[in-house]
Amino acid sequence: MGAPKQKWTSEEEEALRRGVLKHGAGKWRTIQKDPEFSPVLSSRSNIDLKDKWRNLSFSASGLGSRDKLRVPRPKAPSSSPSPSPQLLLLSAPNNVAEASPPEDCEKSPQDDKTPSPKFSMILEALDELKEPNGSEVATICNFIEIDKSYKLTDSYAKRALAPMKDPSLKKKDSAKSSKAAKGLGQLSPALDAAEAAAMKVADAEAKSHLANEHMMEVERIGKMAEETESLLELASELYERCSRGEALTILQVAHREF
């Protein structure tokens, strides 16, 4: 090769990560053309972005080179549609709010070291919603469904979206539902069966997600109870000392607590 290899700078890597966070993995051209990143990535092609992201993903997953994971590409078109770019939305390997490489998610969803794409979407939703005390499940569901154009299973959507009061959201939802119903009506029996199976799987996943949410809530409440108990302890001690006629300053109280 004539030209020497052009090593990626940290600025370029950062721009790529931010670009993936902004547009999603797979939108290499969009990221490359984005005025926010184009100054940094001007010397890189969309292919370069894709290759670099692939390298980053594999190195971050701890699996080393992608060569080790190579699997033969099926020649015939697969019956199962390839995941949408959003489903493969990645986040930078060294960022907390970021997700793991898609390959891992797709190949080993049970691998608890790497969050699933759904988990990534939840993280993204929480990040976008920026609610100080966390977000309601329904709000997160709405974010994922509307912002990300995903459709939740009917049963889960009914449960999760019932408390939502925003009429515009309801309107959109019902419009979507009728659209979906229309589409379902045109499906063949085989597709119907596949759809029903997919719905069941999605429903199970939703239930698992709900269970996880509840566990987190239980943990949170447990912590609150602990804190309340220690506060109660402190209050009783203060009451006792005061009733004995001891003079306490705010500073002493603060030291006692912290």
Next chain:
DNA sequence: TTAGGGTTATCC
């Protein structure tokens, strides 16, 4: 335009 596999350069 993108994904995925192949090839080559570089580093240790």
Next chain:
DNA sequence: GGATAACCCTAA
């Protein structure tokens, strides 16, 4: 010489 990163090629 092996591992990794950067680049290239091709199918869809």
